[in-house]
Amino acid sequence: MYRFSIDRAKDRPDPRVLLHRSYYAHDVPRLMALCRLLGHKPVVDGYDSKYGPEEHRRSRWVACDRCGVRPDPQGSLSPDEWNLGQPYTGPMTGTWTPGTSSRNIDAYRPTTPGRAPGPWPDKPTGVLGAELIIGRSHSIGADIKVGNAGSEHVLAAHIGLGPLGALYVHTEHFGQWVQRRFNPTGYESRETGFSIYEGDLSWKLWAKRDSWSKTDPKWMRGSFSIDPRHHLLGPRKNRKVSETEKVPAVVRMPEGDTHDVLVHLEQWETRRTRGRARTYWTAEWACEAGIPVRNHDWKGNETYSCAWGIEGVTPDNPRWPYILAAKAAEQCTRDRARYDYRAPETA
Ligand SMILES: [Zn+2]
Structure with missing residues (x-):
């Protein structure tokens, strides 16, 4: 048996995450x-x-x-x-x-009669893995997955406590009795659990993880709102009120490279049926060729070609395309710093 762990916090440092680590134990003897x-x-x-x-x-x-x-x-x-x-x-x-x-x-070929099975292995082993986050996590809920005949992870479970953290666990080879009893054929893993997201509580009961069909029974999955405003004021609806043209702009990176982008603004309104409307502007930039922010040996330099959710820029200021290009440069610079990006050598 050998064990190791990987520090996940290094990838995306976040001051609200105190610990983010994966733990693995390989070649763990199976009891059986x-x-x-x-x-x-x-x-x-x-x-x-x-x-x-x-x-x-x-x-x-x-x-x-x-x-x-x-x-x-x-x-x-x-x-x-x-x-x-x-x-x-x-x-x-x-x-x-x-x-x-x-x-x-x-x-x-697998379907051709060919070979009798050999002897049983002497010391079957499996893998146990866990991922622990202490501090901010993105989920509130809990679930358990039973894998299918082709799953690498036979069993997996997760509990998310929002700002407190989250824990994920999984097994390889362990738990095959459960998989063979309850999910022996086909290639659909099954999930049971619940989650809370933006005021909605959703559940899954032995639901297929990767597909959904109209013939699935009603009890298999569903959701309802646990936000009192939903019941008092009605459901919240978002709609786009207006938008600007797509305007060309140039993103100038501190490393000296420049990139042509298209920027535009959209005005959105959010309101509940019996509530007051709130409008806001959101901005988008898109770069067809992408702006490289990360070096990859195996898939070229990763690019960040579009970003949403920049708020606070409005068309009242005629220089809004410049402001947006500067924000795009800032986003990409932060990403370059996070991934320790090395600009290509210029000849
Ligand atoms: Zn056996």
Whole structure:
């Protein structure tokens, strides 16, 4: 077993965050008490998919029905002979089955009958991970996720306490009994929990994490307002009242580089049905080519091409495009400082 931790606060220093760290424990021995006592329970595992090339749509291998451990090699069985979930009664020798040979290129394809599973691993291990934030976090709520057959994280959970902090935990390999009992097939992880955001409380009950459909039952997810103003004054609606043209401007960075941008202002009104309206201006700048703020070895220099939410600039001042270009330069300069950006050498 080995452990390590990563300081996440270095990425985005925030004085309101006292600690932001990830902790990992790798190669943690799995207990699997029942399997140690009774032996593993081999069943046929795999998938039937509607997508991809014909020969990759179905696959079969062997796993323990209780703990999810796979033999090594996991085997490659014929989908025509073995059904998903069926107890596996064949040999566990890891040998190529008759009729195919290791030289047969097809034998490597997952849907072709090819290889019996090998022996069970001696010392199965898993990974435990956690991320702890003390100080400001962005979430209030709690949830637990049960992964699907293809998930790297078998189980994950999170509790967010807003200004106090948040804790995330996850497992790899641990908890496969739960996953195999409650979410054995398909590629949808399931989430149960609640969150509070901008006066709304939302919940999820065994809801699919990555998809939503009209046929989902009503109890699966929902939300209601816990803001008393919503019930007294009606729901809050935002609408755009007016906007300016997009005006060209130039962002001059302290490093000497300049960038052409388009700036514009939008006037928005926010009001509740029986409340007073409030209007405000919000500004946007956009740079088609992007302004580099971060060096990347593998994907070029990351760019920051647009920013929202600059308030307090109004078209009353005829120099508003210049003010906005200066604000864009400030945003990008802060980002460059945060990412320790190095400007390219000029020849
Ligand atoms: Zn087992």
